[in-house]
Amino acid sequence: MTQLFNESRADTAEITGIPLGSITSYNGATPLLASKGENTPQTAQFSTETGEILKPEYSPVAATIERYSLQRASCEILSTKRGKRDRTLSCLRTILSGADGVLVKQSIKTGKCYFKNLMCCGSVWKCPLCNAKISEARAKEIKLVMEAHIKAGGKVALLTFTIPHKRYDDLKFMVKTFQKAFNRMWTSEPAKRLRISIEMDGYARSKETTWSTNNGHHPHYHQIVLYSSDKSEEECMKEMKEVLSPIWSNRCEKVGLGSPSYEHGLDVRNGMNAAAYIAKFEKDRSWGLEKELTKSQSKKSKGDSYSPWDFLREHKKTGSKEMARLFLEYADAFQGSQFVTWSPGLKDKYDIDDSLAKDKELAKTSDEASKTLAQITHKDWKKIEFHHKRANVQILAEKGWTVTKNYIDSLPRPYKKNRKKNPL
Numbered sequence: 092m093t094q095l096f097n098e099s100r101a102d103t104a105e106i107t108g109i110p111l112g113s114i115t116s117y118n119g120a121t122p123l124l125a126s127k128g129e130n131t132p133q134t135a136q137f138s139t140e141t142g143e144i145l146k147p148e149y150s151p152v153a154a155t156i157e158r159y160s161l162q163r164a165s166c167e168i169l170s171t172k173r174g175k176r177d178r179t180l181s182c183l184r185t186i187l188s189g190a191d192g193v194l195v196k197q198s199i200k201t202g203k204c205y206f207k208n209l210m211c212c213g214s215v216w217k218c219p220l221c222n223a224k225i226s227e228a229r230a231k232e233i234k235l236v237m238e239a240h241i242k243a244g245g246k247v248a249l250l251t252f253t254i255p256h257k258r259y260d261d262l263k264f265m266v267k268t269f270q271k272a273f274n275r276m277w278t279s280e281p282a283k284r285l286r287i288s289i290e291m292d293g294y295a296r297s298k299e300t301t302w303s304t305n306n307g308h309h310p311h312y313h314q315i316v317l318y319s320s321d322k323s324e325e326e327c328m329k330e331m332k333e334v335l336s337p338i339w340s341n342r343c344e345k346v347g348l349g350s351p352s353y354e355h356g357l358d359v360r361n362g363m364n365a366a367a368y369i370a371k372f373e374k375d376r377s378w379g380l381e382k383e384l385t386k387s388q389s390k391k392s393k394g395d396s397y398s399p400w401d402f403l404r405e406h407k408k409t410g411s412k413e414m415a416r417l418f419l420e421y422a423d424a425f426q427g428s429q430f431v432t433w434s435p436g437l438k439d440k441y442d443i444d445d446s447l448a449k450d451k452e453l454a455k456t457s458d459e460a461s462k463t464l465a466q467i468t469h470k471d472w473k474k475i476e477f478h479h480k481r482a483n484v485q486i487l488a489e490k491g492w493t494v495t496k497n498y499i500d501s502l503p504r505p506y507k508k509n510r511k512k513n514p515l
């Protein structure tokens with residue numbers, strides 16, 4: 092059997108070696124973002140003279156492979172934590188008690204396969220597999236609301252709130268107090284008057300963080316503000332900036348976060364134009380405001396700036412203890428906090444189903460019409476799991492069950508000796 096992808100070693104050679112058709116190709120050129128992104132699902136065609144990217148490509152198959160690989164990196168790091176075993180270590184790995192093996196389901200619409208009867212952690216912050224599902228669903232909700240609002244004649248602005256930060260600032264403290272300052276700003280009297288003045292209909296906001304060697308953690312909020320004022324967009328944006336900036340600075344100072352400057356503390360952009368600005372992050376895909384709010388973890392940062400998934404990529408590649416420590420610090424700070432927050436009543440106004448408001452519930456369900464393709468026995472699943480071949484099986488299943496079953500049969504039995512040592 093040709094060598095397939097191994098979740099624990101997602102290097103480029105293995106990805107290109109998968110006999111599933113053309114999954115990804117670098118066209119003989121250097122990979123995009125070679126320092127941090129060579130294990131990423133992005134590929135690029137670019138000038139060998141100038142290094143300019145000419146045509147980045149995106150492969151959903153490579154993205155699936157990377158997600159499994161990053162989840163494994165996350166589990167390796169989380170398994171070093173003291174205390175209670177983290178749920179992510181069992182996510183899409185442990186068969187639910189009482190279940191008769193793992194079901195392989197296939198979407199009737201897209202042909203994509205997924206596993207059922209497995210434990211699901213539902214963590215948008217720690218689990219790249221659950222994150223992908225949750226963030227996709229949240230992005231759809233935001234898009235639906237924005238589209239309905241604009242269709243009804245409304246306007247959209249993108250607000251980004253930041254704080255001053257230094258190399259050794261405590262992320263947990265920053266995340267907690269950031270929320271406090273944010274709430275106090277929006278409940279202040281000038282902000283209340285602003286809401287009336289621009290006829291603010293509501294908002295959706297998400298939080299994210301990046302990290303750099305020189306400046307440490309950089310938590311920030313993105314907020315989409317929906318409003319209906321007849322005044323021009325420029326006038327409304329100017330008003331938002333002028334009213335909110337000083338209060339934001341003041342409230343941050345009061346909770347111990349320092350004073351963000353007028354220039355950098357709050358960025359206000361026209362929601363329509365912002366999409367173009369945001370597209371720079373992911374040139375290969377359409378990247379709307381909804382994704383800016385929901386796909387932050389997986390962003391491949393530029394230069395000396397790391398997203399949380401970059402910690403995992405770097406740890407996987409180099410075994411860096413510093414990257415593992417940073418990931419644990421980030422996971423601890425964000426665990427349990429809300430991913431996307433909506434203003435009260437906004438989802439109702441645009442008839443968005445709110446039955447899956449909790450990320451954990453959302454990660455467990457699938458509203459797609461699907462058929463059961465096959466059932467994997469406990470014994471076979473142990474083999475797949477032991478050899479870290481979940482991604483392979485999921486992808487191969489889309490090509491047909493016979494080839495997949497042959498592949499599973501070809502996997503060696505798990506070594507007892509090694510199995511004891513496997514912490515996952």
Ligand SMILES: [Zn+2]
Nearest residue numbers: 182212218221
């Ligand atoms: Zn999970």
